[in-house]
Amino acid sequence: MRRRTIARFLVLLGFLPLPGFAPSIQSGIRVTLEVRRACAQEGWREEFDAVCAKTDIAMTLSRDELSDRIGRCDRLTARIEAEEESTRKVYLRRLRMCQDLYRFVLESKPPPGR
Amino acid sequence: MRRIAGAAVTLLLLCPAGAWGNFSLPPEPPPELYGNLLIRRTWGTSRVRPATFSHWSHRRKYTCRVCHSELGFAFRTNATEITEAENREGKYCGACHNGRTAFGHEEAHCAKCHNGNLGYGKEKFSELKGLPATKSGNRVDWGKALEEKRITPAASLSVEPPSDIAYDKTLTLKAEWAFVPPAIFPHKKHTDWLECGNCHPEIFNIRKKGTKQFEMARILKGEFCGVCHLTVAFPISECKRCHPTMKRSQ
Numbered sequence: 047m048r049r050r051t052i053a054r055f056l057v058l059l060g061f062l063p064l065p066g067f068a069p070s071i072q073s074g075i076r077v078t079l080e081v082r083r084a085c086a087q088e089g090w091r092e093e094f095d096a097v098c099a100k101t102d103i104a105m106t107l108s109r110d111e112l113s114d115r116i117g118r119c120d121r122l123t124a125r126i127e128a129e130e131e132s133t134r135k136v137y138l139r140r141l142r143m144c145q146d147l148y149r150f151v152l153e154s155k156p157p158p159g160r
Numbered sequence: 161m162r163r164i165a166g167a168a169v170t171l172l173l174l175c176p177a178g179a180w181g182n183f184s185l186p187p188e189p190p191p192e193l194y195g196n197l198l199i200r201r202t203w204g205t206s207r208v209r210p211a212t213f214s215h216w217s218h219r220r221k222y223t224c225r226v227c228h229s230e231l232g233f234a235f236r237t238n239a240t241e242i243t244e245a246e247n248r249e250g251k252y253c254g255a256c257h258n259g260r261t262a263f264g265h266e267e268a269h270c271a272k273c274h275n276g277n278l279g280y281g282k283e284k285f286s287e288l289k290g291l292p293a294t295k296s297g298n299r300v301d302w303g304k305a306l307e308e309k310r311i312t313p314a315a316s317l318s319v320e321p322p323s324d325i326a327y328d329k330t331l332t333l334k335a336e337w338a339f340v341p342p343a344i345f346p347h348k349k350h351t352d353w354l355e356c357g358n359c360h361p362e363i364f365n366i367r368k369k370g371t372k373q374f375e376m377a378r379i380l381k382g383e384f385c386g387v388c389h390l391t392v393a394f395p396i397s398e399c400k401r402c403h404p405t406m407k408r409s410q
Contacts, residue, residue, distance in 0.1 A: 136232040150361035
């Protein structure tokens, strides 16, 4: 009984300094969502950087490697399309540039066996 | 008399219209205005004055790829939908103009860009004195300035800086007319500033060999080399920089 009272007191103490705990819970949830969104964004940003920051080596990639990168760009497009408008605007353009370059280099390479 | 007229007609037929010497090169602005532009995407629908942008003041600190690749600015003026909200979120101009790297988007600074004045900030042009000189454009040989490390522009903001691009082949392009010597295209000079995806395949889609499509007439209309060499990079009036064995220039 005593333990329960102490526990109740501690819970109450946790909320007391706040003018109203409902908004703080909401803001907590918002922060969690933001963090989650940021983590999800980090995921595609890492992949984006891995695929597109090294377009300078496009000439040295094999046909298979180029095809793989084109596929990764397609998958990234789908992920970025789920982002908010300005992110879509900036990154989809960059992604298109990068994918177009890989396609261009792939098409410029002589077909296998030639 | 008939013979002379006949010879004149033959000569006219042999020399294509707009051949060397007859190109109407675009008028060149004063050095401090070369490469300056006004971004006026919403001008007319909003009361905000067009934003001024000077290439010479920015290219000292950043290579072209930073803005035209990393930040997503199109090469064509007004082709990018830049919004104030996005700038404040750290996109486009806001990537640097955030109050830390460069002046931010506080009200006190609005008129530094939104002034509608193409010559805004021209007093700073004197800072370029001492850089390798040329006869046209900004009167600065930007390529040489970079080579000699007189300027050290950053090649990246957030993405890991690209390593030196290994592809440095210099192409020799046969000219349209027999009396014009070939043009050269040094990849290295361009990859120092840009990345492959800036030009390929959107501007130069060269799957088939042949240079017939890179006509001067089309370059003068702002295609191919004209995307940059009419407005920002050295102007095409510097004939010898592309056609090095040409006897005359300008």
